[in-house]
Amino acid sequence: MDISASVLTYFLIPAVKAVVVVILVATAAGVLTYIERRTLAFLQVRKGPNRVGPEGILQFVADVVKLLTKEDVVPAKAQHFIHFLAPVLVMVPGLAVFAVLPWGPEFTMRIPGLGKITTAWYAADLNVSLLLVLAITSVGIYGIILGGWASNSKYALLGGLRSAAQLISYEVPMGFAVVSAILMARSLSLVEIVEAQRTHQMWFILPGLVSFFLYFVSGVAETNRIPFDLPEAESELVAGFHTEYSGFRWAIFFLTEYANMITISAIATALFFGGWLRPFPSVHALAFLDVVPPVLWYVLKVSCFLFVYIWFRGTFPRYRFDQLMALGWKTLIPISLTNLVLVALAALGGFRGLRILGIVLWGAAIGAFLIVTRLRAAKPPAAKTAPASVRARAAEA
């Protein structure tokens, strides 16, 4: 390979991709805030933002302009440098992860003046992509703790501490869930994991039903989203770790939260939902689905997860902190360890083993669902009675 060609493959194309991705992700996070507000409004039977631009689509542009003109208040007693460092430390890993997300396969295109160029819908395909994702996203935790600590405010400090405890607690089941996906694909490269789902002729959601569930629940906790948004529980901690942040420093925390939601959804798609592959990649009868380009499949799947995120927010109340810790350590970790052993056992049996595990898991899940709904339908809901303490007080009065 001559030098100009390697400069092109290793520097110019990645540089262009990096710029495009950073801009796209920042915009997507903005648009996502608008979509979230509209969807929440829809779930709560109200209108939501609908004034700026057609149907309010330009709301996020107005918000960015507003935030840019806001005062950037740094409390007098704060650690100034760390207070500035924290949002950057949250944002850089949040955006850097997007380098390895596999949005689509390799493709060849013709650029005038350069000839044919084969490149891909991802900036980098490493043999340790998945490890890199877990490593880089963990760095964001530092930003949150440092932000909470440097603010020199009680609420910020408490929010930061809680956040640290929550994020590291849910790293563990997430790590184990990811290992079970690696067991199935036998690779740490996200591109190879997606391709493995073609050779296995099934999405890994089939044998990875429990793993996916563990991954997504931990993912929601990792992004500090409702019902796990304890670091910023408004009703108890004012605004948690970013109480003392305003202007664009605050906006960076906010945008990164949405960027992280996209990351979690994208990884879940790549690991368990066949990445850019169409549904049932081996069934020829469904070949007409190939009309939809791979990238669109990926975006479509990721959008579904993002909708689930918003749906959660519209549906679930917040956990209490002890409940959160109990769920993480006493429920998710034992389940994830058991699941890991099960998946390993199935993976020993190769394609057939995984398929059997998938059928058993889905059979059990569907069976349990049918039994529960039958029981609910057969038995009318018991009349609600007040707890004993309330009844005693009512009797006294």
Place this chain on the structure above:
Amino acid sequence: MGTPLAFLPILLMMMGAVGVGILLLGLNALIGRKVRTVRKLSPYESGMPLLDDSHKRISVKFFIVAMVFILFDVEAAFLYPWAVVFRQGGWPVFLEMLVFVFVLFLGFAYLWKKGAFDWD
């Protein structure tokens, strides 16, 4: 794919992110309002005058969680390379990891019994 050059895009992406961060924060500092008052710059205390320092002693629970996390995350790190290669090894490799996970589970059960995961 495994060469150091393959990591270059990630470095570029980080630089892009830092660039965007500095650009936006700089813009904010440039065009944002600047009206500083003593009250505004004091830490938030729900409108009350600030009573004491906010860096107080921290509940030991947080330290325990952090230590337990380090244990479990290191174990998980051992599992990544194993998960990639274990199918070549077959049953012996699987059984070895089963022993490993079992020992991990014993420690987990001990911590549970000691109440490391109870939060009150």
